[in-house]
Amino acid sequence: MHIIDLGVEKDIYEVNRKIANEIKELLDKKGIKAIDFMGSIGSGKTLIIERLIEKIDRRIGVIVGDVTGDDDYKRIKKYGVPVVNINTGKECHLDAHLIQHALEDINLDEIDLLFIENIGNLVCPADFELGTHKRGVVISVTEGDDMVRKHPLIFQISDFIVINKIDLANYMEIDINKILKDIEKIAPKKVFLTDAKSGKGIDELAKWVQS
């Protein structure tokens, strides 16, 4: 939504950062590593989390954020892992306060890894840390080859970038090298090339997530 004035804006970020720090302390105390998955709607965040649950032999918990509904929640639920659904209503991002409440619904003694799926867009989530150890953006080649140039901030504050649906690149006449060049220039981060549907590239991502 709208930023009212600098005073209020600063407060919101400060309050969020304070709660994010509390979350990180709690997770550290419990020996849990957490990852915030950001990215556009339809980029494949949920399917990537599903593939990681399949591949990774650790106790995983998931927090799923959506504006409304529980479609993604149901998909994760099928894997029998602890999962909490957050509906943000009109908000375009998760924030630390919401995560703090969601964590009350997960037994933190029973998980080693926490995956958080953020709200699907490349604008709002960037400014709101959730107390995770790593943040990543999932983009899909079907979104075109200009999303890094168009939304530099979210890539710059991330620790890793997943370029998903690479099997569609040729079909859609998308040049992945163009995206990679933008990343190198604008936000030189660890990049994973995946096709979550076929499972391509998931092994490498899973290995990195575990380490």
Place this chain on the structure above:
Amino acid sequence: MHIIDLGVEKDIYEVNRKIANEIKELLDKKGIKAIDFMGSIGSGKTLIIERLIEKIDRRIGVIVGDVTGDDDYKRIKKYGVPVVNINTGKECHLDAHLIQHALEDINLDEIDLLFIENIGNLVCPADFELGTHKRGVVISVTEGDDMVRKHPLIFQISDFIVINKIDLANYMEIDINKILKDIEKIAPKKVFLTDAKSGKGIDELAKWVQS
């Protein structure tokens, strides 16, 4: 961003609506019809506007909104139509105030139609009217088949919905009928099926836009 409290939130929407009404009055005085194109990043908003410029024999002006950069602006500029670029920085939507300023840079006596391309996401733009006569959402089959269920509001406040990249539906194993059923249930609006790349469905959309 975050909604602070109800008082402030109400004010923002009221102020926006007031300016939106002023814009509509101005456009009506000038005999200009305006359309707000909303939709996710990569859904094909820019290409659809390009195709409409090619097809429609009217004097068209365009306002292009992006968080940063001028990629879309340059694409429209090539057509030789009046076009204004708005960069919103961290804001995830255009608002009436920004449009009011952008209109100062267009000679309103020289256009009959105004297309506004909103910021690419399905959450924020919904709440901010821009003084246009119609609002539409462009979605792409590559985003999956659950976006209407996941973001009902933006479809409900729209006058028309464009389902784009339909040529990819089979390849991506997406059932368009599932999307159409959601639309019928959640937001029964005028629907156009297009593939902007090949030009499929653009004639019908162009005809409707002109009428």
